[in-house]
Amino acid sequence: MTDPSSRHDHDVPLDSSMESPMPKPGGIADRARARRGDFAYLDGLNPEQRRAVEALEGPVLVLAGAGTGKTRVLTTRIAHILATGRARAHEILAVTFTNKAAREMKERVAALVGPVAEGMPWLGTFHAISTKILRRHAELVGLQSTFTILDTDDQIRLLKQVLQAANIDEKRWPARSLSYQIDAWKNRGLDPAHVPPGEAAAFANGRGADLYAHYQERLKTLNAADFGDLLLESLRLLRDNPDVLRLYQDRFRYMLVDEYQDTNSVQYLWLRLLAQGRHNVCCVGDDDQSIYGWRGADVDNILRFETDFPGATIIRLERNYRSTGHILGTAARLIAHNDGRLGKTLFTDDAPGLKPAVTGVWDSEEEARSIGEEIEQLQRQGEGLDEIAILVRASFQMREFEERFITLGLPYRVIGGPRFYERAEIRDALAYLRCVAQPADDLAFERIFNVPKRGLGDATLQLLYDAARRERIPLMQMAAIMVETEELKPKQRQTLRSLLEDFNRWRSLIEAKPQGELAEMILEESGYTDMWQKDRTAEAAGRLENLKELVRSMEEFPDLGSFLEHISLVMDAENQAGGPRVSIMTLHAAKGLEFETVFLPGWEEGLFPHQRSLDESGRAGLEEERRLAYVGITRAKRRLHLYFATNRRIHGLWQTTIPSRFLDELPAENVEVREAASGTAYGGYAQSRFANMDSYGSSYSTPGWQRAQRHQESKQRGSSGQTGGGQEAFKQKNARRGPLQIEGELVAKSSAGSSFAQGARVFHSKFGPGTVAAIDGNKVTVDFDKAGRKMVLESFLQAG
């Protein structure tokens, strides 16, 4: 975590007066205390959980099924390590996958052992912890410790530039796909030099690895790292610097890893490297809940644990404390359709409870209406809205529910929607701050260069950009040089100069002013706030509100740097407080949560399992979708409702859909098939709904719709084949034309020493031929034949 308060104190042992002498672990005193009840937190654990907490030495794998008390084991384990004095707070490494999980763990540890946990500087996400390590030793991997963390948006903009520079057709090879590719490589721990040749060839006629290398070069120039780099560079750091590695191996006496099934290769390598020190690593996970394969998560990591860590203790947690018997039975039968599981059998002593209901509806509108009514009914029964969740496969499904709930006046919250910092106005504001904090941040500068509009357009930017690249210096630095020459039109030059002066002034205030005030000042003086105030559109007011919120939240941080770090790594859509609300979120976002009542809409072929998953990953994709379904079902404590619609609008057009194959995989004895609760004013609906139910009912016994499904699959193949043919043709057409080359575009022209002498004849693309009158560094004064005497940059001149 990037807890600002812990930034400075983590190396320093806590005040020694607070430390009791270390008791000998497992010694007489230890056992006596246990007897006396000092370890009260151990009470109430079942035998397996207790084993998992107490098996502190050596590698441990805890296979924790859904709802078996995984988080409790982890937090109690930390408490136990602290309470027995085996390690102090800053000697424990605890990694989670999401910020939410990290936050929760911190809170729960604090509840167990008190404020000592506040000082757990090494509890956080993989990304946050690697960043922390990376910042301390940044120079060892070619960065400065103030490096910027680029988000996806920045990453794609940068890749666009790389593609442009390489003269690659962006229509044919979109920056987005390259970014996926590079991410995938990074997730696997591959730097440009180690990309398998076959894969490198797959992008842009074999230039994939090359582009990757260029991109990395640009990142270093910008003093920036993308998400993937945080891990990859941190791994490289540890790998290439044994002394640094030793430092952290020694420091982390105990390591804990949450959601181990979701770790990808870099994370795995990173962990393994660190764990080779003291071997006290405890991984908790559930192979049945591995749902991040698309992001490079490798289930094999968990399946391989015993091989990787010989002598590992393996503990299974199979007693479920969350769900009723019917719900558990439903989940168990579904997941049994997957191969390659480690195999766990969840059980509960709980009553069977209500049967999960499967409801067919006509379309997504009726689905929303029906769920809305169901919720209102629950509400009347006194069920809290906080205990109700709607979990969707894809975020576009959310909108329908939002609309419905707004008309109903039903309070809801969307979790994991568009993030606060992804909003345009926030990104703009951040870009200003980044320019101030980090003059080398070209991407930020480019973003606000002409925002608000100040008459600096593409032409000016292009000029600046070309020159900067030729000289290999940051844009802002180049701008500072260019305003002294006559390359730019007077108007632009003046505007740019005053912008740079503004930045210098703001920069000089970093130390003097609290960052909140500074930000306010910047937004004011740059005219950015004005821009939105003048804007009469509906969103403008909200944007100003957001900016205010940004400034306000900045004040909680000790300095600008830690704020910027927080925002790029941690800040998520803050859950607005205020009254209980129904939660709407994706299934992915729901992992780790639980609710009394869960609605799972959209169980239709193509949507769930998602077509893309099937197309891209075949059987493995299907299994991952099934695990996702399993995650969804096991979120429910008491009531579970599944829905499928016969018609759904996808990409704007209505499509008739088939119930998800997963529905057929549920055990008939645990599930109740229902008609939509929603009464509808349209007579036609009831009839269609009935027909719909009919076809669903039959699917339990006859594989009727599976034929239809095969049909659909073959259609899919047909269409994707066509696409492939089209691409092939395109490729050939392009190949005939041959790649265009821009001469010397990427070759660094030495900026040292001028290649022109006084009196030399030169040519400038804008001012024409002329004679060199004087030289000052890379600025050259030229008497142009037509344009008169001008001062220009050397790099704009050719020998004439």
Place this chain on the structure above:
DNA sequence: CATTCGAGCTTTTTT
């Protein structure tokens, strides 16, 4: 240089 209009593309999931 800014605005407007049209084409094309997207829509899985996230640090």
Place this chain on the structure above:
DNA sequence: AGCTCGAATG
């Protein structure tokens, strides 16, 4: 269908 990006126009 809605949006983003790019080209054409003022």
